[in-house]
Amino acid sequence: MTDKVVVAPKPHAEHAIHHEELGFWRKYVFSTDHKVIGIQYAVTGLLFLLFGFCLMMLMRWQLAYPGAPLPLIGSLFGEARMPGGTMLPEFYNELGAMHGTIMVFLGVVPLAVGGFGNFVLPLQIGAPDMAFPKINMVSYWCLFLGGITMLGSFFVPGGAAQSGWTSYTPLAVIAGTGQTWWLIGMIFLITSSLLGAVNFITTTIQLRAKGLTFMRFPFFCWAQFVTAFLLLLAFPPLEAAGVMQLMDRIAGTSFFLPSGLVVSGQALTNAGGGNPLLWQHLFWFLAHPEVYVLILPGMGIVAEIIANNTRKPLWGYRSMVYSLVFLGFMSFIVWAHHMFMTGMGTAMAAFFQTTTMIISIPSVVILTALIISLWGGSIRYNTPMLFAVAFLPMFGIGGLTGLPLGLNISDIPLHDTYYVIAHFHYVVAPGTIFALMAGIYYWYPKATGRKMNETLGKIHFVGSFICMNVIFMPMFIIGMAGVSRRLFDAGTAYAFAQPTMHWNAVSSWGAWTLAVFQIPFIFNFFWSLWKGETVGENPWQATTIEWSAPSPPPHGNFVGAPEAYRGPYEYSVPGAARDFVPQYEA
Amino acid sequence: MDIPYTVAVRRDTGLTNGKIGIWLFLASEVMLFGALFASYILMRVGATSWPRGDMFLDVPLATLNTIVLIASSVTMVMAWASLMRRRFGTFRIYMGATILFGLVFLVVKYFEYSHHIHLGELPSTNNFLAIYFTLTGLHGLHVIGGMVVNAYFWGPGAKLWKTNPTWFTNRVEHSGLFWHFVDLVWIFLFPTLYLL
Numbered sequence: 001m002t003d004k005v006v007v008a009p010k011p012h013a014e015h016a017i018h019h020e021e022l023g024f025w026r027k028y029v030f031s032t033d034h035k036v037i038g039i040q041y042a043v044t045g046l047l048f049l050l051f052g053f054c055l056m057m058l059m060r061w062q063l064a065y066p067g068a069p070l071p072l073i074g075s076l077f078g079e080a081r082m083p084g085g086t087m088l089p090e091f092y093n094e095l096g097a098m099h100g101t102i103m104v105f106l107g108v109v110p111l112a113v114g115g116f117g118n119f120v121l122p123l124q125i126g127a128p129d130m131a132f133p134k135i136n137m138v139s140y141w142c143l144f145l146g147g148i149t150m151l152g153s154f155f156v157p158g159g160a161a162q163s164g165w166t167s168y169t170p171l172a173v174i175a176g177t178g179q180t181w182w183l184i185g186m187i188f189l190i191t192s193s194l195l196g197a198v199n200f201i202t203t204t205i206q207l208r209a210k211g212l213t214f215m216r217f218p219f220f221c222w223a224q225f226v227t228a229f230l231l232l233l234a235f236p237p238l239e240a241a242g243v244m245q246l247m248d249r250i251a252g253t254s255f256f257l258p259s260g261l262v263v264s265g266q267a268l269t270n271a272g273g274g275n276p277l278l279w280q281h282l283f284w285f286l287a288h289p290e291v292y293v294l295i296l297p298g299m300g301i302v303a304e305i306i307a308n309n310t311r312k313p314l315w316g317y318r319s320m321v322y323s324l325v326f327l328g329f330m331s332f333i334v335w336a337h338h339m340f341m342t343g344m345g346t347a348m349a350a351f352f353q354t355t356t357m358i359i360s361i362p363s364v365v366i367l368t369a370l371i372i373s374l375w376g377g378s379i380r381y382n383t384p385m386l387f388a389v390a391f392l393p394m395f396g397i398g399g400l401t402g403l404p405l406g407l408n409i410s411d412i413p414l415h416d417t418y419y420v421i422a423h424f425h426y427v428v429a430p431g432t433i434f435a436l437m438a439g440i441y442y443w444y445p446k447a448t449g450r451k452m453n454e455t456l457g458k459i460h461f462v463g464s465f466i467c468m469n470v471i472f473m474p475m476f477i478i479g480m481a482g483v484s485r486r487l488f489d490a491g492t493a494y495a496f497a498q499p500t501m502h503w504n505a506v507s508s509w510g511a512w513t514l515a516v517f518q519i520p521f522i523f524n525f526f527w528s529l530w531k532g533e534t535v536g537e538n539p540w541q542a543t544t545i546e547w548s549a550p551s552p553p554p555h556g557n558f559v560g561a562p563e564a565y566r567g568p569y570e571y572s573v574p575g576a577a578r579d580f581v582p583q584y585e586a
Numbered sequence: 587m588d589i590p591y592t593v594a595v596r597r598d599t600g601l602t603n604g605k606i607g608i609w610l611f612l613a614s615e616v617m618l619f620g621a622l623f624a625s626y627i628l629m630r631v632g633a634t635s636w637p638r639g640d641m642f643l644d645v646p647l648a649t650l651n652t653i654v655l656i657a658s659s660v661t662m663v664m665a666w667a668s669l670m671r672r673r674f675g676t677f678r679i680y681m682g683a684t685i686l687f688g689l690v691f692l693v694v695k696y697f698e699y700s701h702h703i704h705l706g707e708l709p710s711t712n713n714f715l716a717i718y719f720t721l722t723g724l725h726g727l728h729v730i731g732g733m734v735v736n737a738y739f740w741g742p743g744a745k746l747w748k749t750n751p752t753w754f755t756n757r758v759e760h761s762g763l764f765w766h767f768v769d770l771v772w773i774f775l776f777p778t779l780y781l782l
Contacts, residue, residue, distance in 0.1 A: 128588075128589065128590075129589060130589075131589060131591075131603040131606075131607065132589075132603065132607060133589065135607075194611075194614050197610070197614070198607050198610045198611050198614075199607075201606070201610055202603050202606045202607045202610065205599060205601075205606060206590075206591050206596055206599060206601070206602075206603050206606060207589070207590065207591070207603075232610060232613060232614050232617075233613065233614065233617050234617075235614070235617075236614045236615070236617035236618035236620075236621060237617055237618070237620070237621035239618055239621075240618050240619075240621035240622045240625070241621065241625075243622075243720065243724065244622075244625065244720060247709060247716065247719075247720055251708075251709040251710060251716075251719070252708070252709065252710030253709045253710055253713070253716035253719075253720070254710075254713060254716065255625070255629070255713070255716060255717075255720075270710065271710060271711060271712050271713065271716075273629075273633055273634070273712070273713050274629070274713060275628060275629060275632055278625055278628055278629070282621055282625070285621070
């Protein structure tokens with residue numbers, strides 16, 4: 001790049017001027033710069049996380065105090081949803097379905113894949129931008145449209161989708177208009193993910209810096225690379241299923257409607273002969289790999305931060321990478337462990353429980369390698385590291401409590417109870433979201449040129465860590481008592497649920513307190529934009545290539561063409577002048 | 587700022603960005619149609635009775651359409667080959683023929699559809715017609731998509747030929763890959779729906 005400037009200075013200079021002339025709209029709104037798009041994704045993701053969290057806080061009121069009118073804000077939702085401030089079951093179902101949908105497809109995925117993937121991945125592999133910048137922009141705007149559709153569905157007659165984030169048929173087919181909006185919204189979101197996935201894989205393969213072989217990749221790049229393959233290959237079957245459900249709802253087909261279905265005493269006039277389980281198969285064929293889409297970028301972020309703050313190379317980098325690839329592959333053949341209750345027969349159940357047990361091995365390898373990486377390090381406990389270290393036991397709890405759910409026999413009593421809710425929330429909420437928070441604190445200086453405040457960060461961490469456990473630990477107790485999920489009265493009607501009812505209030509107060517502890521984060525996020533400590537290009541003394549770019553990186557990212565000379569984590573090399581030897585320094 | 591390897595191949599992978607991109611996109615398309623074909627198999631296996639395709643569908647007309655689409659694939663290759671030989675005029679003719687064949691396919695499809703609707707054979711009539719309309723409808727959308735891209739390269743997109751012929755040739759090759767994929771889907775659709 002520098003050579004070119006010397007040989008032909010004139011066109012390059014014109015080029016640079018041309019970029020500075022970009023107006024506000026092209027520069028910040030309809031931008032093709034991967035960093036701007038990454039930040040757009042991240043901010044959208046954070047806003048939707050907050051929104052999904054608000055939906056859940058409303059639900060938590062109903063679960064803690066079933067039937068009690070919600071003080072102050074209860075009357076805002078109107079007589080159709082909360083007459084006299086008391087929540088109707090239909091509204092509870094709306095909140096439940098949209099909480100799941102928004103958190104998964106509009107919160108975590110946009111932040112973990114769209115946000116961190118777009119911003120960090122090209123910088124980490126030393127690329128000037130993504131391989132297809134315009135497609136990258138289209139991919140963000142598809143997500144945006146999907147988000148708007150999902151939000152808009154709250155205002156259609158009958159409200160938003162009410163059939164759970166899984167939209168099981170035949171319930172979803174006979175549900176109100178909101179479900180149609182949900183399906184259309186999903187088609188936008190799927191399109192966005194597909195375009196993004198094509199872009200990520202191509203960028204990773206083609207735009208690597210000179211010398212950056214695959215085994216010199218930072219673990220985060222590997223995580224994003226495998227995630228992109230999961231998105232690319234798992235989402236289209238859900239798109240097909242979505243089209244079929246849309247046909248069922250609009251064209252009157254019976255893909256998912258069995259013969260002789262009677263709804264509210266009326267026999268349906270559809271042709272019938274469809275298969276409701278077909279939807280479940282197609283849905284989980286996406287949604288199990290989707291679980292790994294949620295967790296793998298988190299693991300990637302945590303690996304980066306742990307290597308940086310233990311000042312040691314990652315322990316077992318190669319076995320982590322092989323585990324990651326194996327995990328990605330296996331995630332396509334475990335989906336029916338979500339369906340043990342459908343009477344699939346012992347041969348099928350045995351197959352899927354075996355694959356499920358096998359897939360736990362690479363997850364454990366990665367987690368173990370990360371824990372061993374801590375051993376003997378002189379650990380710097382800054383805010384990113386606190387979140388990253390907390391990820392390990394939280395993901396551990398989430399993962400290990402999944403084992404009984406993966407076994408056919410023990411799944412039967414636990415299926416669809418609060419135990420399941422606790423299990424996957426431990427993976428995603430204190431797991432992935434902690435990893436994402438760690439990532440925000442870690443790469444914020446790269447994106448803005450300023451560090452976030454450490455004291456506020458630590459308050460945010462300690463509060464969140466305690467509250468997350470107060471929310472989800474009681475759910476294991478409630479679930480093991482046999483209380484089902486999706487009950488709008490939290491099980492008030494059942495005698496067996498009574499001994500654990502009081503835990504619901506504990507969980508709810510944990511959730512509301514968690515909201516309070518997000519205030520320091522939100523304040524810190526904006527305050528640090530102007531008042532944060534200014535930093536140079538490498539504030540964490542890190543080794544990977546993104547830290548060779550200026551903070552914030554200009555259009556085109558690097559001053560010269562970066563080159564990789566060694567592996568990603570050369571920390572504390574004996575005999576070296578400093579305790580880190582950057583990948584990008586010859 | 588320019589993105590590297592849009593025109594020239596990267597030496598260690600031997601590919602341009604666009605080539606990888608289109609193949610990845612096709613992989614996702616395989617999964618999309620694969621899921622629909624899998625659903626077809628599952629529904630047919632589970633059904634108490636399932637009509638033979640020719641009880642509802644017009645096999646000679648579909649055979650004609652199959653021939654039309656295969657012909658369009660041949661002209662697509664010829665269009666790309668003309669660019670490789672730096673003959674832009676021939677490219678225009680072959681690309682035009684490809685678009686025209688696509689149009690013929692859609693017109694025939696339109697007559698098939700309107701005939702069904704006229705007879706009251708709707709997607710809601712039975713599950714065979716439901717999957718027939720879904721699969722062929724989605725395939726039809728892909729044909730339209732391919733035609734739009736091809737028409738762009740035939741018309742306004744062809745300006746690139748003057749400034750960067752290699753890049754233009756690559757783009758035509760990529761849209762050709764998509765077009766062949768759309769044909770291939772039909773090659774599977776035709777026996778599955780009409781003959782079996």
